[in-house]
Amino acid sequence: MNIEMERVLIVDDHSLVRDGMRSLLEISFPDCEILEAGALTEAVDALSRGDEVDMVLLDLNIPDVTRFSGLTELRDHFPSVPVVMVSGQLDRITVREALAAGAAGFVPKSLKRNEIVDALRQVLEGEIYIPEFLGEEDDASREAAQTLARIDTLTPQQTVVLRHLVNGKLNKQIAYELNVSMTTVKAHVSAILQKLHAYSRTHAVILANRAGFN
Template sequence: MENPATPDSAPAPDSGPGAALYAPERVIIVDDHALVRDGLRTVLEQAYPACETLDADGLEPALHLLATAGEADLVLLDLLIPGIEGLSGLETLRERYPATPVVIVSGVTDRQVVQAALAAGAAGFLPKSLPRGALLDAFAHVLSGGIYEPEMTAADTPFAAGDEERAIHARIAALTPQQRVVLGKLVGGRLNKQIAYELDVSMTTVKAHVSAILHKLQVFSRTQAVILANRAGFRE
């Protein structure tokens, strides 16, 4: 008897949830975690066996793929990629490839983040916690021309005040000493070039620190990082 967990016994590609009339020919997955890329690739390959699935660990490699392999039917973009500040990665893709739907895939499901991504032109926002069937339904919805917005639950709404402050303190505590210094400069209203001058480091180094800070604080802009820091009473 065959093991039901083997790929040979998986449901036929067109028989399960998310079976799309608009099967993609090429999808690009952009995420800095190989495990996430592999998981999404597996789901796509089982659902759309004729689809070419490419992946990149950052924005620049993704742009290179789009330039060399040709435009994709769908780009799945992680929200918090090191080296990318806020929604700039999404904005760059939308500016250069306006006809290509870009769907954000993220572990961050705060309502404000979802709305900001959709307002910036994302064709959908997929929480990484979505089960396979819901993921395929979301792909089908976007590929047919829709915009996918996840259902928000109580778990996705802001914490109670005390819980939220403790969570913010924990995120700030995860920063390295240098990142804490840079965060202090952000709170003080410094621009990147001012921070670089004051710390005697390159602009590239400052940008790398800022990106790491946004990633660890789970926010998508400098402004939100400053707001979180102020809530926690963090000062320069």
């Protein structure tokens, strides 16, 4: 059963683009309330009013942001809201940087309408959407981008613990370094495994190393 979207915020300075996205959303999610903003400041105002949204669709290039500064600001102030980057710019570096900065997905404007809807549904279901243009031959880059995006969801303390794991520290050593109990360290490790979709601490370390985390 598909998860339905109840409220979404479109952030794009081009009214024609917003109209096109609105039309797509109205057809695919008929009961969804659609909010619009032409600039990041307008988006922040809308979210600050307490309008809970299922996701934000953020254009990469809007006048009052520089590259990923808009994404970073939204993630800092509204960490529970998934932010999907929507852009006509399409290259591996941009996609990877967006996901590493905390984007819940990167949707190229060149995608077909049904592909955009599928991408948004993946995000609604808690997945991170990565465009297929990366290709099967670039599976390692896709996995690394996903891992970096998941690492970005860790708390500061969990990130520190992951760094210790990567450096080969045992739980008791980590507990000593951080001056916390073994129980606390184990709780952090369990949370890390869950967030990284890792089945063991060794697997988590392998994923982190492949992604270039240090």
